[in-house]
Amino acid sequence: MRNENMKKTVLGFVPVQSPIYAMHPVTRIILFVALGFIPLFIQMPEVNLLFLLLVLILFKVSKVDLHQLKVYVPVIATLTCFLLASYTIFPTKLPGEIPIVIYGISFYKYSILWSICIYVRILTLVLSSIFFFSTNRERDILVGLRTLRVPFAASYFLGLTLRSAGMFMEDYQIVREAERARGLDMAAMSWLKKLKHFPMYMIPLFTLAIRRSEDISVGLYAKGTQIRHSANRPDYLRSLFHFGKIDIAANFLIVAVFIAVVVADFGCQAFALHHSIVNVLLGNVI
Amino acid sequence: MKANVVWFLNEGEVRKAGLSHFVMMALFTGVGIVVGTFGSIAVPMGMVSAFWPGQAIQSVSCIWYGGWGAISSVVFPIISNAIAGSAALPISIAYIPGNLAQGICAGLAFRKMNCDPRLRSFKDWAVFLLVGTVLANAIGAGWGNFILYLFGMITPDAILVSFLGWFIGNTIASGILGIIMLKYLSPLVMKTRTFCKGMWA
Numbered sequence: 001m002r003n004e005n006m007k008k009t010v011l012g013f014v015p016v017q018s019p020i021y022a023m024h025p026v027t028r029i030i031l032f033v034a035l036g037f038i039p040l041f042i043q044m045p046e047v048n049l050l051f052l053l054l055v056l057i058l059f060k061v062s063k064v065d066l067h068q069l070k071v072y073v074p075v076i077a078t079l080t081c082f083l084l085a086s087y088t089i090f091p092t093k094l095p096g097e098i099p100i101v102i103y104g105i106s107f108y109k110y111s112i113l114w115s116i117c118i119y120v121r122i123l124t125l126v127l128s129s130i131f132f133f134s135t136n137r138e139r140d141i142l143v144g145l146r147t148l149r150v151p152f153a154a155s156y157f158l159g160l161t162l163r164s165a166g167m168f169m170e171d172y173q174i175v176r177e178a179e180r181a182r183g184l185d186m187a188a189m190s191w192l193k194k195l196k197h198f199p200m201y202m203i204p205l206f207t208l209a210i211r212r213s214e215d216i217s218v219g220l221y222a223k224g225t226q227i228r229h230s231a232n233r234p235d236y237l238r239s240l241f242h243f244g245k246i247d248i249a250a251n252f253l254i255v256a257v258f259i260a261v262v263v264a265d266f267g268c269q270a271f272a273l274h275h276s277i278v279n280v281l282l283g284n285v286i
Numbered sequence: 287m288k289a290n291v292v293w294f295l296n297e298g299e300v301r302k303a304g305l306s307h308f309v310m311m312a313l314f315t316g317v318g319i320v321v322g323t324f325g326s327i328a329v330p331m332g333m334v335s336a337f338w339p340g341q342a343i344q345s346v347s348c349i350w351y352g353g354w355g356a357i358s359s360v361v362f363p364i365i366s367n368a369i370a371g372s373a374a375l376p377i378s379i380a381y382i383p384g385n386l387a388q389g390i391c392a393g394l395a396f397r398k399m400n401c402d403p404r405l406r407s408f409k410d411w412a413v414f415l416l417v418g419t420v421l422a423n424a425i426g427a428g429w430g431n432f433i434l435y436l437f438g439m440i441t442p443d444a445i446l447v448s449f450l451g452w453f454i455g456n457t458i459a460s461g462i463l464g465i466i467m468l469k470y471l472s473p474l475v476m477k478t479r480t481f482c483k484g485m486w487a
Contacts, residue, residue, distance in 0.1 A: 010369065011369060032375075033375070036374060036375035036376060037375075037376060040376055072371045075326070075370065075371050075372055076371070083439070085444075086439070086440045086441055086444040086448070087441060089444070090440075090441045090442075090443035090444035090447070091441065091443075092441045092442070092443075111441070114438065117438070118437075118438045118439060122374060122437075122439065125374030125375070125376070125377075126371045126372075126373075126374050127371075128374075129368040129371070129374055129375055130368075130369075130371050132368070133368060133369055153308075157308070157311070157312050157315075157361075160309065160312035160313070160316070161312045161313075161315040161316045161319065161361070161362075161365070162316065162319075162365075163316070164312060164313040164315070164316025164317065165316035165317070165319040165320050165365075166316075167316070168316055168317050168320045169320055172320070195337065198324075198339070198463075199339070199462055199463045199466045200466075202321075202463060202466060202467055202471075203466070203470050203471065205317070206317070206467065206471050207471070207474065209313050209314070209316075209317055210310075210471075210474065210475060210478060210480075212313065213306070213309050213310045213313045213480065214306070214478065214479075216309045216313070217305050217306035217309045217310075220305055220309065221305055225305070227305060227308055
């Protein structure tokens with residue numbers, strides 16, 4: 001993979017040959033929105049687990065280097081602890097429910113059932129959003145939004161925002177390198193010292209950002225860029241992408257699944273927690 | 287004592303919202319994304335962060351850039367939460383009123399109470415600490431925990447503990463970063479065209 005040409009996405013690098021790039025950015029946005037909302041209509045953990053599996057398969061198929069995701073391990077681990085603690089120490093229980101006591105800690109089956117439901121749901125939502133930013137570049141997002149007829153001001157704002165985040169990170173790295181060159185050893189610093197040190201970065205970084213904003217404003221003014229009244233602008237970026245048959249089929253499938261899930265949920269509560277295998281395994285709590 | 291004239295227009299002074307405000311808003315949003323993402327990843331606490339300096343960016347941006355800062359303080363948490371993996375899109379969207387309150391409180395208070403962003407008097411310090419951090423974070427943490435409860439992330443009994451963790455952690459983080467930003471950067475920002483004496487210019 002190292003020898004392949006890579007695209008720099010918002011969160012990392014993905015090979016240019018990744019199958020995800022066969023799809024138009026609009027399809028990727030629709031997939032992101034659908035995966036961001038479908039799990040909310042589903043209470044059954046095993047069904048959400050299928051969507052979680054789908055997201056993981058998408059990661060694999062899209063050739064995203066999964067090592068990039070290491071940074072999320074602490075976030076996911078603490079999410080697990082947070083939910084576990086919340087539902088164990090402050091359980092939600094049925095009236096008259098008898099707890100299971102293990103090592104002096106009371107566990108309520110109803111609470112466990114809900115914690116599993118919420119955990120799988122949130123994990124699916126979080127991973128789907130990480131997937132989107134792992135596979136899309138700033139320009140992909142822009143093209144997607146512009147194709148969806150999002151106003152120029154909004155899409156331009158988002159593009160500039162993502163670009164400025166990148167520039168800010170670059171400046172941050174430069175400041176850190178300069179500190180290292182002067183002998184600052186961040187690795188040897190305690191956690192508290194690191195926290196205290198962090199705000200100190202802000203002064204040079206903000207100064208650079210303010211100066212850069214002046215430069216960009218002047219540049220845009222000189223180019224005659226108009227944020228308002230900017231209809232019918234020629235859009236070179238959009239011409240680079242083609243909305244093909246695969247996109248029509250994929251969008252149709254995504255929308256069909258979304259509508260099916262919503263109808264099944266509101267129509268007959270098909271994904272309600274009492275249908276879940278977990279509920280059966282826990283002895284039909286609900 | 288000399289009257290504070292930061293928010294009043296000088297005679298003949300014309301201030302209009304323009305391209306530079308738009309660019310500054312976008313850049314500040316980008317900065318917020320990085321700071322917010324760092325905070326969410328650095329000290330995560332499940333769906334919240336025990337040290338989220340992003341709130342300082344929200345308060346300070348509204349003090350300096352008024353309504354532009356308010357837009358920025360609403361937009362950047364959505365993106366930073368998505369990048370940090372700390373909250374899914376629907377939850378981030380539901381957070382919007384809380385994020386707006388976290389930003390706009392300080393911006394409005396500084397303008398209405400005629401405080402100096404350079405924190406020159408006791409009143410300036412008190413307004414920023416009480417309104418810009420304590421009140422703003424109380425509203426933000428209250429709304430945020432309500433949303434977490436709505437999404438089933440916390441049980442009703444856990445709301446108070448979660449609220450306190452969120453409120454105390456964020457207040458300390460945003461207090462420290464906010465003071466540094468206002469104290470050292472306000473003199474520079476106030477000289478730029480993008481500084482807003484009113485809400486939009």
